[in-house]
Amino acid sequence: MIGTKESRQALIRELISNAVVPNQDVLQRLLGEAGYTVTQSSVSRDLADLGVVKEGGRYVLPAQGLAASLGIIDVAAAGPNLLVLKTATGAAPLAGVKLDALSLPAIAGTISGDDTIFVATPDAAAQNAILAKLGWQQ
Incomplete structure (x- = not known):
């Protein structure tokens, strides 16, 4: 090598x-x-x-990756089992549907509002896997 x-x-x-x-x-x-x-x-x-x-x-690459393609503009962890994803106004429902369609095993479920998506994860390891999949650094 x-x-x-x-x-x-x-x-x-x-x-x-x-x-x-x-x-x-x-x-x-x-x-x-x-x-x-x-x-x-x-x-x-x-x-x-x-x-x-x-x-x-x-x-x-992450900058071109999943978070950008879903229109996610910010990500915050809210404890070891919840991620809060922020989108532009009105973009969260479609982004949530696209995220659900990926059928990622690290996602227990999602709830989408107007500009926010809550992503429930079974544990901190799953949360980290989602952050990596999104290409997002905490």
Whole structure:
């Protein structure tokens, strides 16, 4: 393996930003072409570290990720079992429907108002998984 973890992750960010990367196999091949010898588990860990999400059949970076696509403008934890997601006025109902449609196991349920979505999680680990999926740093 050449380079450092940081240089490999920088390349992953570049690849995901500039090309359609539909799965880990393709990403592993692209990294190999750039001189990195990586395992699928290393690729998986890198994607998790970077907060990369899969959207529309391709990987996207957090800034382009799920939170942005749902119109979420702020996220706050309200204890270990509740996330409060803020959207623009009128956007929460549709964002809540889209979030529910993902059928994420870390979500126990959602309630949407006009500009707020409450996301119930079974525990703090599930809450952290949702934050990572959204590409949101607390």
